[in-house]
Structure formats: C-alpha cells, structure tokens
Amino acid sequence: MAYSLDTTVGDIMKDTQALEILEKHVPGVSKNPMIGMAKGFTLKQILAMPQAKEFGLTEEMVKKVLTEINAVKK
Numbered sequence: 001m002a003y004s005l006d007t008t009v010g011d012i013m014k015d016t017q018a019l020e021i022l023e024k025h026v027p028g029v030s031k032n033p034m035i036g037m038a039k040g041f042t043l044k045q046i047l048a049m050p051q052a053k054e055f056g057l058t059e060e061m062v063k064k065v066l067t068e069i070n071a072v073k074k
Contacts, residue, residue, distance in 0.1 A: 001073070002070050002073070003018065003066050003069050003070055003073070004043075004066060005042065005043045005044040005047070005059075005062065005063075005066070006042050006043070006044060007042060007043055007066075008039065008040060008041060008042055008043075009035070009038045009039050009040075009041055009042075009043065009046060010039030010040060012043075012069075013030065013035070013039060015069075017069070017072050017073070018069045018072075018073075021065060021068050021069050021072065022065055022069075025061065025064070025065050026055055026056065026057065026065075029055065032055075034051075043062055043066075047059055047062060
C-alpha cells in the first residue's frame with residue numbers, strides 16, 4: 001500500500017516503520033494527547049487545520065515523510 005495525503009493518521013500509527021519515520025520528522029507526535037482524535041483524519045485534513053503549523057507540519061514536509069515511508073515499503 002502506497003501512502004499518500006489521503007492516508008489516515010491511524011493507518012500510519014498502525015505501521016511501525018511508517019510511525020518510526022514520522023517520529024523522526026515530528027518528534028513526540030505519537031505521544032501527543034490529541035493524536036487519538038486525529039486517527040480518523042487523512043493527512044490532507046490534518047494539514048488544513050490551523051494546529052498543523054504548531055507541529056511544523058507543512059504539505060512539503062509531509063510529502064517528504066511520505067516519500068521516505070513509501071521508499072521503505074517497496
């Protein structure tokens with residue numbers, strides 16, 4: 001399965017390798033108390049939220065993370 005902006009946060013959280021890569025770019029994201037509520041949202045939906053900027057999430061950064069995840073998953 002290729003990961004994209006339409007992938008849910010929950011799908012990434014279930015994948016150990018994907019979560020490890022996400023944590024490398026956004027340290028502490030999996031420990032954030034708000035993450036439970038975000039699991040049903042797609043990455044695209046998360047990027048549209050004002051809080052995304054608080055975590056340094058930009059579309060460019062998320063695409064970089066997705067590229068890295070997809071390279072590992074091949």
